[in-house]
Amino acid sequence: MALEVNNICFSYPGSPVTAVERVSMKIEKGERVAIIGQNGAGKSTTAKILNNIYQPTGGTVLVDGVDTKGKTTAQIASHVGYVFQNPNDQIFNDDVVKEIEYVLRYWKLPEEEIVRRRDEVLDITGIRPFMSTHPFDIPLPIRKFLTIAVVLATDPDYVILDEPTAGQDNWGRKQLQTVMEYLQNKGKAIITISHDMEFVAENFERVIVMAHKNVIADGDRRDIFYRQEILSDAKVKPPVSTHIAQELHLERRVLNLEELVAALLQGDA
Amino acid sequence: MSVCIEFENVSYAYPLTKKAAVKQVSFQLETGKCYGIIGPNASGKTTICNLMRGLCPNFYNGTLKGKVIVCGKPMTEWDEAEISVRIGYVFQDPFAQVSGIKETVFEEIGMGLENLGVEQEEMMRRIVEIAKEVQVDHLLQKHPLALSGGQCQRVAFASVLALNSDIIVIDEPTSQLDPEGTEDVFEIISRLKAKGKTVIIAEHKVDLLAEYCDEMLVMADGRLLAKGETRAVLADPALEENGVQIPQVVQLANALAKAGKPLGAIPVNEKETMELLEQWRGGRDDGAGSK
Ligand SMILES: Nc1ncnc2c1ncn2[C@@H]1O[C@H](COP(=O)(O)OP(=O)(O)OP(=O)(O)O)[C@@H](O)[C@H]1O
Ligand SMILES: Nc1ncnc2c1ncn2[C@@H]1O[C@H](COP(=O)(O)OP(=O)(O)OP(=O)(O)O)[C@@H](O)[C@H]1O
Numbered sequence: 001m002a003l004e005v006n007n008i009c010f011s012y013p014g015s016p017v018t019a020v021e022r023v024s025m026k027i028e029k030g031e032r033v034a035i036i037g038q039n040g041a042g043k044s045t046t047a048k049i050l051n052n053i054y055q056p057t058g059g060t061v062l063v064d065g066v067d068t069k070g071k072t073t074a075q076i077a078s079h080v081g082y083v084f085q086n087p088n089d090q091i092f093n094d095d096v097v098k099e100i101e102y103v104l105r106y107w108k109l110p111e112e113e114i115v116r117r118r119d120e121v122l123d124i125t126g127i128r129p130f131m132s133t134h135p136f137d138i139p140l141p142i143r144k145f146l147t148i149a150v151v152l153a154t155d156p157d158y159v160i161l162d163e164p165t166a167g168q169d170n171w172g173r174k175q176l177q178t179v180m181e182y183l184q185n186k187g188k189a190i191i192t193i194s195h196d197m198e199f200v201a202e203n204f205e206r207v208i209v210m211a212h213k214n215v216i217a218d219g220d221r222r223d224i225f226y227r228q229e230i231l232s233d234a235k236v237k238p239p240v241s242t243h244i245a246q247e248l249h250l251e252r253r254v255l256n257l258e259e260l261v262a263a264l265l266q267g268d269a
Numbered sequence: 270m271s272v273c274i275e276f277e278n279v280s281y282a283y284p285l286t287k288k289a290a291v292k293q294v295s296f297q298l299e300t301g302k303c304y305g306i307i308g309p310n311a312s313g314k315t316t317i318c319n320l321m322r323g324l325c326p327n328f329y330n331g332t333l334k335g336k337v338i339v340c341g342k343p344m345t346e347w348d349e350a351e352i353s354v355r356i357g358y359v360f361q362d363p364f365a366q367v368s369g370i371k372e373t374v375f376e377e378i379g380m381g382l383e384n385l386g387v388e389q390e391e392m393m394r395r396i397v398e399i400a401k402e403v404q405v406d407h408l409l410q411k412h413p414l415a416l417s418g419g420q421c422q423r424v425a426f427a428s429v430l431a432l433n434s435d436i437i438v439i440d441e442p443t444s445q446l447d448p449e450g451t452e453d454v455f456e457i458i459s460r461l462k463a464k465g466k467t468v469i470i471a472e473h474k475v476d477l478l479a480e481y482c483d484e485m486l487v488m489a490d491g492r493l494l495a496k497g498e499t500r501a502v503l504a505d506p507a508l509e510e511n512g513v514q515i516p517q518v519v520q521l522a523n524a525l526a527k528a529g530k531p532l533g534a535i536p537v538n539e540k541e542t543m544e545l546l547e548q549w550r551g552g553r554d555d556g557a558g559s560k
C-alpha cells in the first residue's frame with residue numbers, strides 16, 4: 001500500500017515552461033514524510049498531482065497500485081486528501097459546519113456518521129470555538145485548521161498538508177502535532193510541505209528535498225540536514241541548533257535544542 | 270530623536286465583537302529604527318499594524334479609544350491617500366494583497382507607482398530594481414495569480430517596497446518563504462533602515478527579529494506586555510510565561526544556566542552565541558587538558 005509517482009511532468013496550461021520534471025517518490029501507508037525546498041520548486045504542484053487535481057503530462061501516479069489516469073478528483077479524494085497552501089482556495093461554503101460536512105453529504109453518508117466525523121475533527125483540530133464564525137472571519141492560522149478538519153473528515157489514507165506551519169505560533173504547532181498523532185494512530189500517511197525546519201526536524205524522520213522542479217534528495221533527516229550542498233541548492237537552512245553544532249564541529253549530529261545542550265554538556269568535541 | 274508613531278492609551282474593538290483586540294496600549298516609535306512585534310496568534314499584532322496605518326477604524330470601523338499619532342499628526346487628521354503613501358503596508362495574507370486586476374507581475378508591482386503618477390521611465394527602473402531585490406525578476410511577465418505561495422508573497426512585498434515610503438509596516442512577510450528567502454527579506458529590511466526608513470515588522474520568527482530589530486514590542490492578549498531594547502526584552506522571563514516564543518539561542522542560554530553551566534551572558538543572535546560558546550568551551554577545557 002503506497003502512494004507513488006514515477007517521472008511525473010507537468011506544465012500549467014498556457015505556460016511555456018514546465019513546473020515539475022520527472023519527479024518520483026513513493027510514500028508508504030502509515031509513513032510520515034516532510035517535503036522541503038525552494039519557493040517555486042514544484043512542491044505544491046506535485047501535491048496537487050498526487051491528489052489528482054492536476055493530471056501529469058507525463059509519468060504515472062499510483063494510489064495503492066492503481067493508476068489515477070482517467071479517474072476523477074472526487075474518486076481520488078477518498079484516498080488522498082490535500083490541504084491547500086492558501087486556505088481561501090479551498091473554502092467555498094459560508095459556514096464552518098457546512099464546509100466540513102459538504103463532501104460527506106455528497107457521499108450520502110448516514111447522518112450519525114456525518115455528525116460523528118464532524119464532531120471528531122472539530123475537536124482534533126481545536127476549531128470548535130469557531131464553529132459559528134464565518135470561515136473568512138476566522139483568523140488565518142485557525143482558518144488553516146478548518147481546511148485540515150475538512151480533509152480529515154473525508155478520512156483519506158494519505159494526507160498532504162501544504163505549509164500548515166505558516167504563521168503558526170507555539171499553540172498552532174502543538175495542535176498540528178496533535179493532528180499528526182491522530183492520523184498516525186489511524187495508520188494514515190502524512191506528507192507535510194513546510195519551510196519551518198525546526199518543525200520538520202522535530203517531527204519527520206524522512207525528508208524529501210525539492211529544487212529546480214525536481215527531487216534532489218530523499219532520506220533520513222539526520223543525513224539531509226548535514227548535507228550542506230543539498231541544503232544550499234534548495235535555499236534551505238538547517239535548524240538553528242543543528243547549525244550551531246555544525247559551526248562548533250560537534251561530533252554528534254544534532255537536530256534540536258535538547259540534543260545540542262546534551263552534546264555541549266557532555267563535551268563533544 | 271524624533272517620534273514617528275505614537276499610541277496614547279489605545280484600545281480598539283472590531284465591530285460586533287465583545288472583546289477588545291487591543292487594550293490600553295501606549296508607546297512611541299522613533300524615526301529610523303527597526304521594531305519587531307511578537308506575540309502568540311490573536312494577541313493583537315495585526316491590529317496594532319492596522320491601527321498604525323489607520324485601517325482600524327477607518328476601514329474596519331469598530332470602536333477606537335485613545336489616540337494614534339503619525340509624524341506628529343493625529344490619525345483623524347490624515348488624508349487616506351496621503352497616509353497610504355507615507356506608510357507602506359504589507360498585509361499578513363499575501364494572497365489577499367495581490368490585486369487580481371493586473372495581468373502581469375510587472376504591472377502588479379508598478380500599480381502603486383502608477384497611482385502616484387510616477388514617470389514611465391522611472392517606474393520601469395524601479396520595478397526592475399525591486400523585482401531583482403526580492404528575486405522575482407524572472408517572473409515579471411507571469412500572471413500575478415499564477416505564482417507559487419512564496420513567489421506571491423515576494424510580489425506582495427515588492428509592490429509595497431516600490432512605493433518607497435518613509436514608514437514601512439510589514440505583517441509576517443516571510444510566512445511562505447523558504448529559509449534563504451526569509452533571510453533575504455531581513456537583509457532588505459536592514460537596507461531600508463540604513464536609508465533612514467522606519468520599519469515595523471510583525472513576525473513569529475523571533476530568532477531573525479532578535480538579530481535585526483533595535484527594539485521589540487511584545488503583545489499578549491491584546492496588551493503590550495513589554496517594549497524596549499531587543500536584548501532586554503528577550504531576556505525577560507515573563508515572555509515564556511505568557512506563551513511568547515523566544516529565540517532558540519536564548520533558550521540555549523537558559524538551558525545551560527539551568528544545568529549549572531551558564532554561558533555568562535544572554536546572546537540574541539548566532540554570532541554572539543558562537544563567541545560565548547567558544548569561551549564557554551575554552552573555560553571548561555582548561556581543566557581537562559586538550560580539546
Ligand atoms: N496556477 C499557476 N499557473 C502557472 N504557473 C504556476 C501556477 N502555480 C504555480 N506555478 C508555477 O509553477 C512552479 C512551481 O510552483 P509550486 O507552487 O509548485 O511551487 P512550490 O514549491 O509549492 O513553492 P512555494 O514554496 O513558494 O509554495 C513555479 O515556477 C510557479 O510560478
Ligand atoms: N476583522 C476582524 N474582525 C473581528 N475580529 C478580529 C478581526 N481581526 C482580528 N480580530 C480579532 O482581534 C484579535 C487580535 O487579532 P490580530 O489579528 O490582531 O492578532 P495577531 O497577533 O495578528 O494574530 P496572528 O498571529 O494570528 O496573525 C483576535 O482575537 C482576533 O480574532
Ligand SMILES: [Mg+2]
Pocket residue numbers: 043044045085162417418419
Ligand atoms: Mg507551494
Ligand SMILES: [Mg+2]
Pocket residue numbers: 314315316361440
Ligand atoms: Mg496577525
